[in-house]
Amino acid sequence: MTEAMDDDLVLDGNAVAGTLAEIYGDDMTTVLAQCASCGKVDHVGGLLAFIHAPGIVLRCTACATVMIRIVQTPKGTFVDVRGKRIPAPPKS
Amino acid sequence: MPDRFVTRGFVGRREPAGSAQTGRIPPGQHLVKDFPVLSAGPTPRTPLGSWSFKIEGLVKEPASWSWADFQKLPAQDFVRDISCVTKWTKLDTRWRGVSVDVLLEQVELDRRAGFVTAFSDGGYTTNVPLPELINGQAFVAYEYDGKPLAPEHGGPARLVVPHLYFWKSAKWVRGLRVMERDEPGFWESLGYNNHGDPWKEQRYTGD
Numbered sequence: 001m002t003e004a005m006d007d008d009l010v011l012d013g014n015a016v017a018g019t020l021a022e023i024y025g026d027d028m029t030t031v032l033a034q035c036a037s038c039g040k041v042d043h044v045g046g047l048l049a050f051i052h053a054p055g056i057v058l059r060c061t062a063c064a065t066v067m068i069r070i071v072q073t074p075k076g077t078f079v080d081v082r083g084k085r086i087p088a089p090p091k092s
Numbered sequence: 093m094p095d096r097f098v099t100r101g102f103v104g105r106r107e108p109a110g111s112a113q114t115g116r117i118p119p120g121q122h123l124v125k126d127f128p129v130l131s132a133g134p135t136p137r138t139p140l141g142s143w144s145f146k147i148e149g150l151v152k153e154p155a156s157w158s159w160a161d162f163q164k165l166p167a168q169d170f171v172r173d174i175s176c177v178t179k180w181t182k183l184d185t186r187w188r189g190v191s192v193d194v195l196l197e198q199v200e201l202d203r204r205a206g207f208v209t210a211f212s213d214g215g216y217t218t219n220v221p222l223p224e225l226i227n228g229q230a231f232v233a234y235e236y237d238g239k240p241l242a243p244e245h246g247g248p249a250r251l252v253v254p255h256l257y258f259w260k261s262a263k264w265v266r267g268l269r270v271m272e273r274d275e276p277g278f279w280e281s282l283g284y285n286n287h288g289d290p291w292k293e294q295r296y297t298g299d
Binding site for chain 1: 128129130131132133134177178214215259279281282283284295296297298
């Protein structure tokens, strides 16, 4: 984690479970997501969530890089997942 | 007898003192007395010793100020109304800082300069046309209400562009990049209006 996680405003991805389910049609909080910057893998529900903002921002717990951004407007929902990768399945 | 029932009638309620305010609240906004904190990421806490402010891009020579140098620039007090796209408006906010005009005096702009991207600690960016940052329209503030600007409100220094929605007033600002072409910033690239004029309710893309 980066410094300044004493922020009062930081939640985790579970706080936006409803919005994610609305967009993807399913519970996303248990889905694994990999940070495109540092490679850290987390459940979406475990990511750092900033919701007191013009949109929702989910960040990596290790390096705070933006992984998912969501903006809901009267004209539709905008989603940016460029900071998130799908982790490779474990080798068996 | 009928006197008892005489009222001033429905001719408009007398406004309490000071509420010429109504004409200062942009459409769709409501007034707040507190100062809401909005943030898209963790609050950076850059030590002042490693803080700098830069002007780069389409300038003859980039400029950079340390915190100590920045404090030596001519500062002004600004009292401005601010409006956030999340629909709150706060009147008469009191700031102290350096006008963008003063900062731009220190560089020679390329004739192609047309747009500015403000960039911040933590990676936040926002874009403003150059003509909307000059002539007293924008400043870099380091005091709010007579005190050093608190980190949650963007301290040590934030850009303030009061005539646009407050997401344009980048917290933790570290510099201005002067550009020929407009480049949508953090929110402008994801559904928010590229310009953001509260009086025209330019909230979202296409407004």
